[in-house]
Amino acid sequence: MLIAATLAILVVMILAMIRGIKGPTLYDRILAVNMFGTKTVLLISLLGFVMGRPEFLDIAIVYALINFISVIGVLRYSDSFELKQKPQNKASKVKEF
Amino acid sequence: MPLYINAVIEISGVLCLLTGSFFCISGGVGIVRFPDFYTRMHAVGVTDTLAAGMVLTGLMLQSQESLVVVKLLMIFLMTLFINPSASHALAKAAFHSGLEPLINNNESNSKTIDKKEGNNRVGD
Amino acid sequence: MKDLLTVVMLTGIYGLLSASFFVAMDAVDVAFTEASVGAGISTLLMLVAVSMTGRSEHSTRHKPLLAFVVVIITGGLLIYGTLDMPYFGTADAPIHENVAPRYINASLQEVGVINIVTSVLASYRAFDTFGEVVVIFTAGIGVLALLSVVRRPENDVEIESLNESMHEQHLILRIVTKMLIPFILLFALYVQFHGDYGPGGGFQAGVIFAAAIILYAMLFGLSTARRVINHTFIRLIAALGVLLYGCVGVASLLNGGNFLEYNVLLDEPIAGQHLGILLIELGVGCTVASVMVIIFFNFAGRKDYKHNQQNKKEVKDKTILNDEEDHDDHHGAL
Numbered sequence: 001m002l003i004a005a006t007l008a009i010l011v012v013m014i015l016a017m018i019r020g021i022k023g024p025t026l027y028d029r030i031l032a033v034n035m036f037g038t039k040t041v042l043l044i045s046l047l048g049f050v051m052g053r054p055e056f057l058d059i060a061i062v063y064a065l066i067n068f069i070s071v072i073g074v075l076r077y078s079d080s081f082e083l084k085q086k087p088q089n090k091a092s093k094v095k096e097f
Numbered sequence: 098m099p100l101y102i103n104a105v106i107e108i109s110g111v112l113c114l115l116t117g118s119f120f121c122i123s124g125g126v127g128i129v130r131f132p133d134f135y136t137r138m139h140a141v142g143v144t145d146t147l148a149a150g151m152v153l154t155g156l157m158l159q160s161q162e163s164l165v166v167v168k169l170l171m172i173f174l175m176t177l178f179i180n181p182s183a184s185h186a187l188a189k190a191a192f193h194s195g196l197e198p199l200i201n202n203n204e205s206n207s208k209t210i211d212k213k214e215g216n217n218r219v220g221d
Numbered sequence: 222m223k224d225l226l227t228v229v230m231l232t233g234i235y236g237l238l239s240a241s242f243f244v245a246m247d248a249v250d251v252a253f254t255e256a257s258v259g260a261g262i263s264t265l266l267m268l269v270a271v272s273m274t275g276r277s278e279h280s281t282r283h284k285p286l287l288a289f290v291v292v293i294i295t296g297g298l299l300i301y302g303t304l305d306m307p308y309f310g311t312a313d314a315p316i317h318e319n320v321a322p323r324y325i326n327a328s329l330q331e332v333g334v335i336n337i338v339t340s341v342l343a344s345y346r347a348f349d350t351f352g353e354v355v356v357i358f359t360a361g362i363g364v365l366a367l368l369s370v371v372r373r374p375e376n377d378v379e380i381e382s383l384n385e386s387m388h389e390q391h392l393i394l395r396i397v398t399k400m401l402i403p404f405i406l407l408f409a410l411y412v413q414f415h416g417d418y419g420p421g422g423g424f425q426a427g428v429i430f431a432a433a434i435i436l437y438a439m440l441f442g443l444s445t446a447r448r449v450i451n452h453t454f455i456r457l458i459a460a461l462g463v464l465l466y467g468c469v470g471v472a473s474l475l476n477g478g479n480f481l482e483y484n485v486l487l488d489e490p491i492a493g494q495h496l497g498i499l500l501i502e503l504g505v506g507c508t509v510a511s512v513m514v515i516i517f518f519n520f521a522g523r524k525d526y527k528h529n530q531q532n533k534k535e536v537k538d539k540t541i542l543n544d545e546e547d548h549d550d551h552h553g554a555l
Contacts, residue, residue: 008118012125027191057168066261068179077272182397
């Protein structure tokens with residue numbers, strides 16, 4: 001049963017890689033990498049149970065955090081994270097009343 | 098009585114693992130076959146968290162030590178917080194950079210492709 | 222694929238696949254380090270570097286086919302060279318015969334920790350680990366010497382306005398991160414002190430700590446992060462880590478043993494080993510965390526510096542234009 005679940009998750013990881021290579025825009029690829037990361041967390045937990053070593057769960061926790069930080073990092077350093085700011089004028093605020 | 102409860106726990110663990118794998122595979126098929134970025138994000142964002150929850154619950158029901166159960170619970174709670182926030186951030190960034198969703202698929206193919214390529218200011 | 226951001230993300234997947242290989246080969250400590258360093262910090266630092274240099278690659282002038290053929294030939298020769306080596310994992314390979322049985326059999330009596338990897342890394346081969354820590358520290362000094370930017374002290378008003386605008390845009394992310402960061406720091410401390418009994422140790426703990434600080438800096442702004450983690454403080458911690466490691470060695474010299482021999486630190490040898498391993502892992506964790514934070518702050522600081530200069534010029538030009546328009550309106554109204 002555990003081995004069947006592991007195989008299913010491996011299949012899904014291959015599908016995510018296909019989208020990661022094919023995807024026309026950057027955001028498709030980021031989505032594929034994010035999905036790959038969450039599936040890896042599940043894969044490592046399952047492998048830990050299959051091989052009888054519960055220490056792998058620490059690696060799974062670390063990888064879940066690293067996945068999140070990497071996605072936020074890529075979004076931060078692509079060009080679309082911050083909206084272009086309008087210069088704030090105190091005079092314009094007063095006029096709205 | 099204890100035998101009965103053990104069998105119930107084990108069967109529900111196996112069921113959780115099965116449903117988790119099913120949702121996982123459906124999310125994988127969705128990310129390959131859906132036509133647009135926002136639809137793919139919908140497939141991934143929903144099934145990812147649900148599949149992770151089911152698989153982790155199945156593992157929790159199958160393990161014997163208490164520390165392992167606590168760690169699996171921590172992974173589950175973290176995934177529950179992290180995955181939706183990451184999907185939100187990704188969709189918001191994609192929308193603000195100009196990626197338009199595919200709205201009308203009823204018109205002829207060439208017209209839709211022109212509209213999509215005209216509006217995608219970010220592409221490769 | 223010309224977009225370097227995509228390339229960096231796919232390199233993250235490569236680091237992750239290596240971690241999965243190590244998990245499949247049952248090497249937990251190595252998988253832990255590879256997952257945190259190779260897939261985590263390397264991706265973040267490369268992202269910041271790519272943001273400084275530019276997002277797309279210049280078109281190459283040479284043909285890549287020739288390089289591909291050379292790589293294939295060299296790889297083929299290397300694989301041919303390994304055919305003579307013993308098979309993977311056979312029990313009579315030379316690597317398993319000389320030193321490894323001593324470590325595996327005697328580790329529990331001589332050192333007293335359950336995790337053999339930690340006992341080899343921190344006690345039997347402590348001098349090599351000292352060299353590694355000094356190398357990391359030197360990398361931090363190199364980055365400081367080459368890339369540090371003299372910053373004028375930031376205006377509090379500017380920081381507050383930047384914070385407010387970012388707060389409106391990224392409200393959900395900020396709240397979720399605020400809840401996550403204490404957990405990540407606590408987990409880093411757990412990994413640091415749990416290295417005796419399970420996978421973990423100083424390197425992984427330092428990297429996870431630095432990742433938490435980098436997450437804070439990315440979402441709340443670099444200037445706010447610099448106010449939380451003072452520049453002088455972090456450089457002091459980096460130096461203190463290496464100093465702590467060296468002091469443990471000198472203390473064992475002063476007590477009559479060799480350099481980094483922990484048996485003489487306390488009355489009982491096993492207790493001395495535990496104390497020695499605890500202190501040096503602490504030193505390693507401090508140095509690794511602070512050097513990663515220093516490198517990230519310096520890379521991102523240069524990008525912010527250039528960005529701020531451009532923004533200030535734009536705002537100045539716009540205010541000059543606005544003033545001229547206001548004057549024209551006044552004249553029109555009169």
